Amino acid sequence: MTDTLLNISSSPHIRKRLTVGNVMFQVILALIPSAVFGIYRYGLRAFLIIALTVLSTELTEFLFDYISKKPNTLKDGSAAVTGLLLALSLSHSVPLYIPILGGIFAILFVKCFFGGLGKNFMNPALAARCFLLISFGSAMTNFAVDGVSSATPLAALQAGETVSLSDVFLGFSNGVIGSSPLLLVIGGLILLAAGGVTIEIPASCLIAFTAFMALFGGKGLDPHYLMIHICSGGVLMGAFFMATDPVTSPMTSAGQLLYGVIIGVLFGLFRVKGTATDSGSYAIIIANLFVPLIDKMRVRKPLGYKNGEYREHEFPKAAFNLMAITLIAGLTLSSVYLLTKDAIQQQKEAAKAASYQAVCPVAVDFSSNTAMDNAIQALNGGVYNENYGKTYINEAVVGTASDGSVTGYVISVTSADGFDGNITLSVGLAPDGTVNSISFTELNETAGMGMRCGDDEFKNQFNGVKTNAFLLNKAGGSTSDSEIDSVSGASISSGAVVNAVNTALAFFAETVG
Amino acid sequence: MKLKTFRGGVHPEGHKELSKSLPVEAYLPKGDLIFPTNQHIGKPARPVVKKGDKVLAGQLLAEADGFVSANIICSCSGTVKAVEERHTISGSRATCVIVENDGQFTLASGVGKERREGTFSNKDILDAIKAAGIVGLGGAGFPTHVKLTSKNPEAIDYIIANGSECEPYITCDDVLMQRENRAIVEGLKLVLRLFPNAQGIIAIENNKPEAIQAMEAVCAGEKQVYVQQVLAKYPEGGERNLISVVTGRDLKFGQLPADVGCIVCNVSTLYAIYCAVYHSEPLMERYFTVSGDAIVHPRTMSVCIGTSCEELIHAAGGIKDGCTAKKVLCGGPMMGIAMSSLNVPISKNNNALTVLAEDPVEQAQTQMTACIRCGRCAHVCPIHLVPQMMAEAAQHGDLERYEQKLYGLDCIACGSCTYVCPAKRPLMQLFKQTKAAIMASKRK
Numbered sequence: 001m002t003d004t005l006l007n008i009s010s011s012p013h014i015r016k017r018l019t020v021g022n023v024m025f026q027v028i029l030a031l032i033p034s035a036v037f038g039i040y041r042y043g044l045r046a047f048l049i050i051a052l053t054v055l056s057t058e059l060t061e062f063l064f065d066y067i068s069k070k071p072n073t074l075k076d077g078s079a080a081v082t083g084l085l086l087a088l089s090l091s092h093s094v095p096l097y098i099p100i101l102g103g104i105f106a107i108l109f110v111k112c113f114f115g116g117l118g119k120n121f122m123n124p125a126l127a128a129r130c131f132l133l134i135s136f137g138s139a140m141t142n143f144a145v146d147g148v149s150s151a152t153p154l155a156a157l158q159a160g161e162t163v164s165l166s167d168v169f170l171g172f173s174n175g176v177i178g179s180s181p182l183l184l185v186i187g188g189l190i191l192l193a194a195g196g197v198t199i200e201i202p203a204s205c206l207i208a209f210t211a212f213m214a215l216f217g218g219k220g221l222d223p224h225y226l227m228i229h230i231c232s233g234g235v236l237m238g239a240f241f242m243a244t245d246p247v248t249s250p251m252t253s254a255g256q257l258l259y260g261v262i263i264g265v266l267f268g269l270f271r272v273k274g275t276a277t278d279s280g281s282y283a284i285i286i287a288n289l290f291v292p293l294i295d296k297m298r299v300r301k302p303l304g305y306k307n308g309e310y311r312e313h314e315f316p317k318a319a320f321n322l323m324a325i326t327l328i329a330g331l332t333l334s335s336v337y338l339l340t341k342d343a344i345q346q347q348k349e350a351a352k353a354a355s356y357q358a359v360c361p362v363a364v365d366f367s368s369n370t371a372m373d374n375a376i377q378a379l380n381g382g383v384y385n386e387n388y389g390k391t392y393i394n395e396a397v398v399g400t401a402s403d404g405s406v407t408g409y410v411i412s413v414t415s416a417d418g419f420d421g422n423i424t425l426s427v428g429l430a431p432d433g434t435v436n437s438i439s440f441t442e443l444n445e446t447a448g449m450g451m452r453c454g455d456d457e458f459k460n461q462f463n464g465v466k467t468n469a470f471l472l473n474k475a476g477g478s479t480s481d482s483e484i485d486s487v488s489g490a491s492i493s494s495g496a497v498v499n500a501v502n503t504a505l506a507f508f509a510e511t512v513g
Numbered sequence: 514m515k516l517k518t519f520r521g522g523v524h525p526e527g528h529k530e531l532s533k534s535l536p537v538e539a540y541l542p543k544g545d546l547i548f549p550t551n552q553h554i555g556k557p558a559r560p561v562v563k564k565g566d567k568v569l570a571g572q573l574l575a576e577a578d579g580f581v582s583a584n585i586i587c588s589c590s591g592t593v594k595a596v597e598e599r600h601t602i603s604g605s606r607a608t609c610v611i612v613e614n615d616g617q618f619t620l621a622s623g624v625g626k627e628r629r630e631g632t633f634s635n636k637d638i639l640d641a642i643k644a645a646g647i648v649g650l651g652g653a654g655f656p657t658h659v660k661l662t663s664k665n666p667e668a669i670d671y672i673i674a675n676g677s678e679c680e681p682y683i684t685c686d687d688v689l690m691q692r693e694n695r696a697i698v699e700g701l702k703l704v705l706r707l708f709p710n711a712q713g714i715i716a717i718e719n720n721k722p723e724a725i726q727a728m729e730a731v732c733a734g735e736k737q738v739y740v741q742q743v744l745a746k747y748p749e750g751g752e753r754n755l756i757s758v759v760t761g762r763d764l765k766f767g768q769l770p771a772d773v774g775c776i777v778c779n780v781s782t783l784y785a786i787y788c789a790v791y792h793s794e795p796l797m798e799r800y801f802t803v804s805g806d807a808i809v810h811p812r813t814m815s816v817c818i819g820t821s822c823e824e825l826i827h828a829a830g831g832i833k834d835g836c837t838a839k840k841v842l843c844g845g846p847m848m849g850i851a852m853s854s855l856n857v858p859i860s861k862n863n864n865a866l867t868v869l870a871e872d873p874v875e876q877a878q879t880q881m882t883a884c885i886r887c888g889r890c891a892h893v894c895p896i897h898l899v900p901q902m903m904a905e906a907a908q909h910g911d912l913e914r915y916e917q918k919l920y921g922l923d924c925i926a927c928g929s930c931t932y933v934c935p936a937k938r939p940l941m942q943l944f945k946q947t948k949a950a951i952m953a954s955k956r957k
Contacts (some may be wrong), residue, residue, distance in 0.1 A: 006839070006840060007840045007843055007851065008851040009840075010851075011849060011851070011926070011928050013851060014525055014873050015874070015876075016933050019880050019937065020885055023885065088678045118886055247885055247886050250888075251901055251902065256888075287608060300897055303754075303762035303897050304765030304766075304900050305765055306542060
């Protein structure tokens, strides 16, 4: 009847239609709303960044396959996904070499060199993003729109400003191209509905993060505070799209829950204790490193291998394990804080004394001054002068020489307007009100950016100047002594420092001068 | 109502509508019939006829040789043409009795003799089952009289009649349950007589409402027997999963259902038991589905064991015009055997032929990519293995990890992992090879 040879093969003889290409396409589809919004919000520049990144990842993979004589793997679509994910986590204002470099790094160094699709042990897009953050810090975190720089919602929140949750949620705050939480959540739900990701990772990650922030964020269960944190700094992008990359996440449900909790806790830890606000990327690639271990640790028992011959009610072991890990992590963190609290206080005192000496070098002794003390008492811990933002006078002392003559004054001021929290500095003044120098006792700004306020190049601009108030020059190239050139890319940190010094000057003028 | 089911499994397209609605006919073969002596698990039967012998329908052709073996019964009348080696469905060769069919189907004496309830003992039941050559008709082919001979019959709590029929395309059990509902329950009650403490459960997937209705109608007055609906999902009918779903008891590799107080019988087997005990009819015919997208009139028929596959395809209208049968499967597409030739007979434990115009495996080979570790395989594994890790261990030749850490021998070869794999990895093939390698090294 049939002359043609029949095909033989091992069962099963049917396959579900879904291919790896489809899986990748689902991710791209789920990211399209965010990408479109990014282009709408940031204009053609955003489109250019997205196009360049995707082009760079695709071309890198193509060339690698070509040069190493491997079959072309572009059709699996994973390079496009990596490109799109990377592009959406870049600022629209980055120089154009950044997406190109990032694409090459992601594909060549993170993926191809480790054996291509399925063999990389870190999320390529995130590894590339971290590489770019370290190499081009200021460009990567400049979110200025039309040349006007403003703080990201997290920075604003930390500075104590009111942040509109609806603006943040709809995506009208400053950030990366794909930073509309609403559309990221919609995309995440699309992906969940299509079966592209399982609920375990995003759910455990977000729950662990929220719990961590509620416990250690300092605002308790304040819903506004928690929502702002969830909706910014790449948490949603991370939870739905980055952490769920199948290649770098665990295989089984229990493993995925554990992995999600690790990411959530790291997100929170970096938020609360770390310096960089946008360390979500690091949280995920660190968790990626745990994946082989998690997979090995949690090889599940198959049907019939539960204790005893007949199955009893299943003991929710995984849930208990996860809870124990979360509790241990929480307890460790809080105990480290308690143990180190006193030591930190002593260190602060010592640092204060050293900084007083540094800004008032000729003095041999520092003593209090009634007029200044009374004025500080009168402030009752409040803001000194609204014009200078949230600045507070901590202490003011008089420096005296060995013969008892006044050699200068030192005023310690804290500004709460730093990019990453408080900035505290000591301003040393000559008896006539000329600034000797300034010295920081607390400076936790972004490495490579705000931290450069501590460099002599910036600090020394104040030295030897007698003025009523300094002016911040964001553009640089100051002509007058009383103008201070901002550290480039860190106008918020620089402004906070200038305001703190001005507060000291005003306080000096009020009480002594 | 939330239906009972297991964790994992897949939902391949059923295609059951193709073959379930047509009226069921008995197909009488025209050509020669071939009876392999190895239609069961265990030792092949020993032929008791020789070339030139006249044989009748219902006559013994080869008798059980040893404890785990089964009789082979002639399903037509005619002359023995040869007793020689022939190819069988699996592609291997086996001793076969070839009977030239005279087209009369004359019954041997004693076949069809009615037996009344109360006139036979438990031993008579087992003897009748053994004489009739009944084996597990769901596919396993394990001799039924061996399965039902228990040292400790009091320890059996459940006899599960498996009517789940989760393989796509196949509808023979569905049709059988609709037409022979009373006989199946009587067959089940015969088995229950052998196990004093047991209850009978008829497990049927919820995608067979007619069968459920028919079976429930018969069970209504019964004390020991009831119908349990289970969710339509592949591989719901797999023994380990079915026991777990219906009774909550789990089996591991190497354990028999009896170890957890269960015995599972396919509904076709129970029907055969009923025929053998009450009507003295040995196993000559069975319900059989010929389906697939390349078949003109897909249908379920009552067919004679020993009929050639080619003839059965012809009986179902043959191959559609403009269609080439790329792949012919004995069984369904999930666990069926791909046949290299159609000139082979069907055995007792075969339940379907599925003829496909396209070969999805061929297509899948062109779509194969690297594993993306998506975990879908682990998600669907009904035994809760992690196929991705098993494949890795197998590829690295780490048989110890495969067996000890990953429980690789527990794989039931259902193929769910391979079905869902988006990277189209040949997982099942790898697992079958690896399991065979491990079993071979154990035997040494």
